[in-house]
Amino acid sequence: MSRYDQATLERHGLSPEEYGRICEMLGREPNLTELGMFSVMWSEHCSYKSSRVHLRTLPTGGPQVLQGPGENAGAIDIGDGLAAVFKIESHNHPSFIEPYQGAATGVGGIIRDIFTMGARPVALLNSLRFGPLTAPLARRIMEGVVAGIGGYGNSIGIPTVGGEIAFEPTYAGNPLVNVFCLGIARHEEIVKGIATGVGNPVYYVGAKTGRDGIHGATMASAEFDDKSAEKRPAVQVGDPFMEKLLLEACLEVMKSDALVGIQDMGAAGLTCSTSEMGSRGSAGIDIDVSRVPQRETGMTPYEIMLSESQERMLLVAKRGREAEVERIFEKWDLHAERIGEVTDDGLLRVRDHGTVVAEIPDRALTDEAPVYHRPMERPRYLDEVQTLDPSALPAGPAPGEVLLALLGSPAIASKQWVYRQYDHLVRADTLVLPGMGAGVIRVKGTSRALAMSVDGNGRYGYLDPYQGAVLAVAEAARNVACAGARPLGATNCLNFGNPERPAIMWQFARAVEGIGAACRALDVPITGGNVSLYNETDGQAIYPTPVIGVVGVLAQADRVLGRAFRAGGDAIVLLGEGRGEIGGSEYLKTVHGLVRGLPPALDLGRERALQDLLVALAADRLVQSAHDCSDGGLAVAVAECAFGTSLGAEIAVPEVALPGAAPALACAAALFGESASRVVLSVAPASVSAVLARAAAAGVPSRVIGRTGGDRLRMAVGAETILDVALAEAERVWQTALDACFARRVA
Amino acid sequence: MRARVFVTLKPSVFDPQGKTIQDALHTLGYAGVHDVRQGKYFELDLAAGSADAARALAAEVADKLLANPVIESYRIEVE
């Protein structure tokens, strides 16, 4: 017989079996504080109980990996004794409830994960999904999210150098806000979230603890329903100013060598940071909550241990070095409060004015949290949606109209409305501006640059979760390679529905398999990531949306490539082959209103060869610009290369076979199909033969498809020119579409 | 008619701005300022036949646009 009724356990998100395990581990029933601590640590969000068995299959090793999954962020070797420390994290649910603060605190959280590792954060990216902007709610959410991301990142002074945004009805009630941060550290400066050394002091520093976010961690693990309004007070307000002070002070403390370990307090707050640091160090931690700085009066130990107040850090210092640590924090107007010490008994012991109020083996909260092999079943919808009969499709509008429709669709249109609100230049390192491909920053003090990209395509994931994941990894890595950088490592954010449903679990497992296969083939090991489950509204799950972040290195920053054409009369070279694949494409959705078919095929070996070739061509300065073909296919890619340059383009591509389809549809497929592993290059005439020869040697199909120049975009399929629009008109449509969506509200 | 709308963060919501101002005042020697909360203040010039109508209109506008009900609450005064 339990001392808690069913409702109490349910409110804590614990099943009767889980409660039984807790009693077994403790050898007694937990008190309420302990129950709360188990509740947050065993939540899906913190314990990864549904995903862990699958994540274990991901490739995480390689000579370049300095830190794989398990720490606050991963790290790869970028040469010159430096490491790139990076990770991606989701803040989907909070951003739906309060878009500005939800997104802002998401940025704050991922930045803390990076500087916790001893790295100075130098770049941010984000991957966003909203409902169609025709709905006022979607516009309001997007407006708030974008302002929140900017509000936090701009203030703290980390440039947001890139990202991606897509719009689908599936995200209308459940937007995705995935934020990525990258920092740089010297190898020997990397710090871990570890507590060791009996008697070493445990410090709390940063914002005071309030009641905010209590149950935030469990909230992120529960489906949305009409009752979510009741949980609203769980919203937290970000304080980027406090975080900037913490960032500077923590980096200074880390340089002092007085530190043993450090961890931010994110989800599950003090409970998570104390138990994780203790278990990583095979140590115990003994703290007194009465010493925790509090913003509100009358807080209980339960509330203090579960609070998710932002901008707080936990650190373990070396005994005898207390004064030094405290002095550095005082310099930054922060007060480091000593709340306890490290012990050797492996217990997380929580006191209140000396009296023990909770005592749990820290491994029970972390490593020994439940792990589930949840049942899986291939969803039935797949058979239906994967079929696509081209012969049943109408020919559609003229290709010129199609191009303009695609360029004006929010998914493809210029995102300047968004990144204009992000400081993308602070730190004076940004070599490639947002909207021009991967984000690229130089590494001061070296000749190097880092390129990074986040990508994912929910439609592909919906139509084939495995293939969607493969394509996401390939695209992120290809974007990095297009900048001339060698992809070295990856992070992933897995956004899915309710894992207790076998169909969702199947999607998840297939996506993880796809990520694993692609990362292995492209040699970009996964160094960390985040899983966001229960992305559902009223029982309707989002498209399975794995978002992949890839980081690469350019040995010579001055070889960096952008997507824009550089000179008139250059040859336009297409690497890779178009096969007219329109399954899941932006074309099929925008023009025919369909989300169907199979996503494009992808040969990982060929993709690897393509990326290797791109890196080599850039290093040898053989190409002027490079841009990959993705949403909207070749025609959109060529148009994007032309935008901002006043250089038009004229291309001709071969016909594609589309059995049963009307000839006009086959032509459209040649221009707007989204076959993978394709890149549009511009090449100075003198280098064309060298580029073609290098491609041939690498086994990468290549052909000159046209040349830059003029003031029109002219495209032929076979012998016939089927598309001829003024560059200025195409650019205007593309440039103004997103502004127009938001202007609508006030105008 | 004129309505005034005061929007404040709900008491449980952290107010970093108020906190920062308070710290600044302490640094400047104003130890007697124990707590500072910052909010927004709107003056609305309304076409309304009565104080009650003005109040109702101001409340509607506050609900719709001026206050974020997730984290803020508001109070109205009509002149």
Added chain:
Amino acid sequence: MRARVFVTLKPSVFDPQGKTIQDALHTLGYAGVHDVRQGKYFELDLAAGSADAARALAAEVADKLLANPVIESYRIEVE
């Protein structure tokens, strides 16, 4: 004691926030809202022996920090 400080832009100063809100309200059909001005609102919790002392302290703090006399004016209420 509690003092409230209302800081508003001087009438001669353009108020982009108020203007934007007003435009948005008109778009939403609230033609009866003729004018919107946005200001700041502070609640100060003060150690003061009397209402007058509280008012004086609040005024000092407002002069020094809360308002910028170049563009703003303020008003104080003491509870």
Added chain:
Amino acid sequence: MKFAIIVFPGSNRDEDARHVATHVLGQSAELVYHKDADLHGADAVILPGGFSYGDYLRTGAIARFSPVMGAVRAFAERGGPVVGICNGFQILIEAGLLPGALLRNRDLKFVCEFVHLRVEQTDTPFTRLAQPGQVLRMPVAHGEGNFFAEPDVLRSLEANRQVIFRYTDAAGRATDAANPNGSVHAIAGICNAARNVVGLMPHPEDACEAALGSTDGRVLFESIVATVAAGAAARPRPAVVTAATPRV
């Protein structure tokens, strides 16, 4: 020569300014923490961009009380060159070292993009090597850069040639579309009556290297170096009395 770059809590382009001073110009530069009441013998002072104190309350409002501001004020009164960039401009205004105010951008949104500035006056330590009317390309990155001054202040700013930079298009025309934040008279930067204190919203420090897309910002920093080299900074200047009464 030696630059002092003031670090307030929340400054975030302090390192950008230092990078330009040291790596691009080859001069020396010291980051001076705001609690320091001394400028360590610097020849010129830069108040860098950022969000001092989070820009909570008003931009620059809290930073102006920092101990270092006393030293900055004294240095400025002696005629030393002081330049405030973005948040630094906002702080100089709040400190009363420059007139006017900076309001929220016209469209209420943060704006980060490259803009063009026309150099209006070249008799300041920050513009002496520029050509009058020269158009410079550099980024802005701010949410509150909408310069405002009451009509009489504005008149005196114009009459005394204290408007140093205006937002224009690439051809040097001050159009509405070229004004990123709604500043009155398209004002992007001003100086004080004595002309040794300059503030501007755009970021020349992020436009000093070709790799970053523009080298147009260099002339402004080189002007400071030239000013100091000419010894002009050391000579006290006659004070010009104007109608603009800065806030103290």
